[in-house]
Amino acid sequence: MFIKGIDQEQGEVVAVHDGSATIKIPASKSCDRCRLCEKISSTEMVVEALTQIPLKKGEKVILSVHPGDIIKSASILYIIPLFGLVIGYYFARFLDRTFTLGFSGELYPALISIAFLFLCFIPIRVYDTRRKKQNRLQVYVKERLLSS
Numbered sequence: 001m002f003i004k005g006i007d008q009e010q011g012e013v014v015a016v017h018d019g020s021a022t023i024k025i026p027a028s029k030s031c032d033r034c035r036l037c038e039k040i041s042s043t044e045m046v047v048e049a050l051t052q053i054p055l056k057k058g059e060k061v062i063l064s065v066h067p068g069d070i071i072k073s074a075s076i077l078y079i080i081p082l083f084g085l086v087i088g089y090y091f092a093r094f095l096d097r098t099f100t101l102g103f104s105g106e107l108y109p110a111l112i113s114i115a116f117l118f119l120c121f122i123p124i125r126v127y128d129t130r131r132k133k134q135n136r137l138q139v140y141v142k143e144r145l146l147s148s
Contacts, residue, residue: 009063010145013055014046021141023049023063036065036139051141060145065138076127081120088116 011023025037027045037045049063092109095101103109 011047011061011063013057013059013061016055016057019050019052020048021051021055021061023047023061023139023141025063047139049139049141053141053144055141055144062142062145063139064142065140069138076124080124081117084116084120085113088113091116 009025011025013021014024015022024040024044024046027037027039027041027043037047039045047063049061051061053061055061089109089112092103092112096103096109101108
């Protein structure tokens with residue numbers, strides 16, 4: 001959704017609620033990944049955005065997501081599995097030295113590190129589910145565009 005930049009997505013207000021608004025935005029190929037929006041057609045999506053600006057139906061707005069939320073989500077998604085991969089490798093090497101398991105070569109440490117990599121996605125999934133329930137990653141209306 002925010003491929004152009006964190007605060008470059010423009011949309012049109014389709015409904016106004018208490019403290020939020022439903023905004024229609026054009027869909028792009030990158031929209032399938034973040035799931036903040038709901039696809040209503042092959043070319044359009046809608047998103048529920050928080051707002052403190054009084055809006056009317058039909059107005060054009062600029063949407064945003066807090067940059068810290070994006071960085072935190074990306075860090076969790078990319079760094080935790082990387083740590084799992086490295087920790088799994090060294091854990092396998094530690095087991096081999098401690099219990100003299102007789103690993104020959106790097107096959108078993110590599111397989112155990114891959115298992116640790118996949119196990120890291122369990123807490124990520126739990127975090128993602130909890131984040132969705134608590135609406136932690138939230139789109140908000142940054143500003144209203146002036147009509148010309």
